[in-house]
Amino acid sequence: MKKNRNKKSSFIGKTNQDAKRQKTAASSYGFLKLPKGVSVFSPEPDSRVKLDFMPYLVKDANHPDKNAQLDIAVKGSLWYKRPFKIHRNVGTGNDVVVCPTSFGQKCPICEYRAKRLKEGADQEETNEYKTSSRNLYLVIPLDSKQHEKKIHVFDVSQYLFQNLLNDELEEDEDNGVFPDLEEGLTLKVRFNSTTIGKSKPFAEASRIDFLERDKPYEESILDSIPCLDEMLTILTYEELSAKFFEIENEDSEEEEEDEKEKPARKRKPAPTPEPEEEEEEEEEEEEEAPKPVRKKKTAFPPAPEPEKKSSKNKCPHGFKFGVDTEMYDECDSCAVWDACDDENAKK
Numbered sequence: 001m002k003k004n005r006n007k008k009s010s011f012i013g014k015t016n017q018d019a020k021r022q023k024t025a026a027s028s029y030g031f032l033k034l035p036k037g038v039s040v041f042s043p044e045p046d047s048r049v050k051l052d053f054m055p056y057l058v059k060d061a062n063h064p065d066k067n068a069q070l071d072i073a074v075k076g077s078l079w080y081k082r083p084f085k086i087h088r089n090v091g092t093g094n095d096v097v098v099c100p101t102s103f104g105q106k107c108p109i110c111e112y113r114a115k116r117l118k119e120g121a122d123q124e125e126t127n128e129y130k131t132s133s134r135n136l137y138l139v140i141p142l143d144s145k146q147h148e149k150k151i152h153v154f155d156v157s158q159y160l161f162q163n164l165l166n167d168e169l170e171e172d173e174d175n176g177v178f179p180d181l182e183e184g185l186t187l188k189v190r191f192n193s194t195t196i197g198k199s200k201p202f203a204e205a206s207r208i209d210f211l212e213r214d215k216p217y218e219e220s221i222l223d224s225i226p227c228l229d230e231m232l233t234i235l236t237y238e239e240l241s242a243k244f245f246e247i248e249n250e251d252s253e254e255e256e257e258d259e260k261e262k263p264a265r266k267r268k269p270a271p272t273p274e275p276e277e278e279e280e281e282e283e284e285e286e287e288e289a290p291k292p293v294r295k296k297k298t299a300f301p302p303a304p305e306p307e308k309k310s311s312k313n314k315c316p317h318g319f320k321f322g323v324d325t326e327m328y329d330e331c332d333s334c335a336v337w338d339a340c341d342d343e344n345a346k347k
Contacts, residue, residue, distance in 0.1 A: 031086070031098050031233045032136075032155060035226045041139055041152035045193030045201035050142040050186050052213065053179045054151060055080050057222065060229040062104035080138075080179035081162070082228035085131035089335055091243040098234045099131045105234075108241040123339075130338040133158040136228045142186065151225065159325065159341075161205045168208045175210045181217040185210045315340065 034040070043049060055078035064083040065073035073079040084102035087109050088094075100107045113129035137154040141147040156162075169176050178185040190207040235243065315321040317330040322343030324331075331337055 031096060032153065033231050033233055034153060035231075038226055039147070039152050041141060041147055041154040043189070043191045043203040043205075044146060045191060045203040047191050047193075047203070048188065049144050049191070050188050050211070051154075052140040052142060052184065052186055052217075053080050054138040054140065054217075054221070054225055055179045055181065056082075056138055056225050056228050058229060059227050060103065063229070064102065078179075078222075082136040082232075083133065083158075084136070084232055085133055087129070087131060088337060089128065090240075091246060095243070097240060097243070098232050100234055100237065100240065101131070102232070103234060106237055108237060109244050112244070124336075127338040127342065128335060132337070132341070135162050136231060138225060138228065153226075153228075153231065160203075164205050165208060168210075172210075178210060181219060181221065183216070184213060186213050187211075 032040070041051075058073050058075055058077055058079050061075045063073040063075070063079070065079065065081070068074055071077060085099040087097050087099055087107075090097050090109070099110065101110060109129050110131070113126050116126050116129070134155065134157050137156075139152055139154045140149060141152060142149060154161075175185060177183050178187060188209040188211055189205050191203040192206040193201045194204065314336075315324070316334065316336065319330070321336075321340050325337070325341050325344040331340075334340070
C-alpha cells in the first residue's frame with residue numbers, strides 16, 4: 001500500500017542536504033581542517049619514501065610567498081606550499097594556534113610581545129611569544145606501507161624539511177620544476193631517526209634526491225586537489241585575545257547566573273596587581289562595576305628574579321639546549337623552544 005505523500009514531511013530536503021554536508025565536511029586535526037577523505041602524511045623515523053608534490057590553486061591574496069613581479073603565489077596561480085606561523089603554549093591548555101599574521105591580520109600575541117619589548121622586558125620572557133615557521137604541502141606517497149597512494153597533507157616545520165629542500169634547489173635550479181604536473185619530479189626523501197633515552201624517535205629530512213616521474217599527471221587532477229589556504233584554523237582577534245589573556249566576560253556570567261535552571265559559574269580570582277597600579281585599581285573597585293578579568297596564563301610566567309637566572313637557557317627535558325632544536329616531540333610544546341632556536345641559529 002502506497003503512503004499518501006500529499007502531506008509534506010518536515011524531513012523533505014533536510015536529510016538530503018545533511019548527507020551532502022557529511023560528504024564534504026572537514027575533519028579537525030589540531031589547527032588543520034582536513035577535507036573529506038584527505039589524511040595527514042607523517043613520515044616514519046629512519047625511513048625512505050618517494051613523494052610527488054602537487055600544486056594547488058592559490059586563493060589567498062595575502063599569501064606569504066606572494067611575489068607579483070615573478071608571478072609567485074599570486075591569487076589564481078599554482079603554487080606548491082603554504083607557509084604559516086604558529087604560537088605555542090597559548091592559554092591554560094598550552095594550545096598551539098595559527099598566528100593571524102599568516103593571513104595578513106593583526107595578532108594580539110605579537111602586539112603584546114612588541115609592547116613588552118618596548119617596556120624593556122627580559123628576552124627570556126618575550127621569546128615565549130615568538131612565532132615558529134611551518135609549511136603545508138600536498139604530497140602523494142608512492143611507496144609507503146603506512147600511507148595510501150593518494151593526496152595527503154604534509155605539515156612540517158621549516159627546520160625539518162624546507163631548509164634542506166632550499167639547499168638542494170640552490171645546488172641545481174633545474175630541479176625547481178618538481179611540483180609541475182607535466183614535467184615534475186619525484187622526491188626521494190630520507191628521514192633520519194634521532195632519540196635520546198626514552199624519548200619517542202623523531203623524523204627529520206636528511207637527504208633529498210630528485211627522480212624522473214614514471215608518467216605525468218593529467219591537468220584534471222587539479223579538480224580534486226584541495227586548497228591549502230583553506231585548511232588552517234585561525235581564531236579571530238577577539239577569540240585569540242581571550243584565549244591568550246584568559247579574559248572572562250563577566251556580563252555573560254551574570255546572564256547565566258540569572259537563569260535559575262543553570263548552576264552559577266564561579267568567578268576566577270583577579271590576579272595580584274602590579275605595585276604601581278595597586279592603589280588605583282582598589283579605588284576603581286569601590287566606584288565602578290567590575291571589569292573583565294585579565295589573567296596572564298601560567299605558561300608565560302614573569303621574568304625570573306636575578307638569583308634564579310642560573311636556570312636560564314637550560315632544556316627542561318634534558319636535551320641539549322641550542323643543539324637539539326625541533327628534534328623531539330617535546331619541542332612542539334616546550335616553553336623555551338624559541339630561545340633554544342635562537343641559540344641554535346647562532347651556531
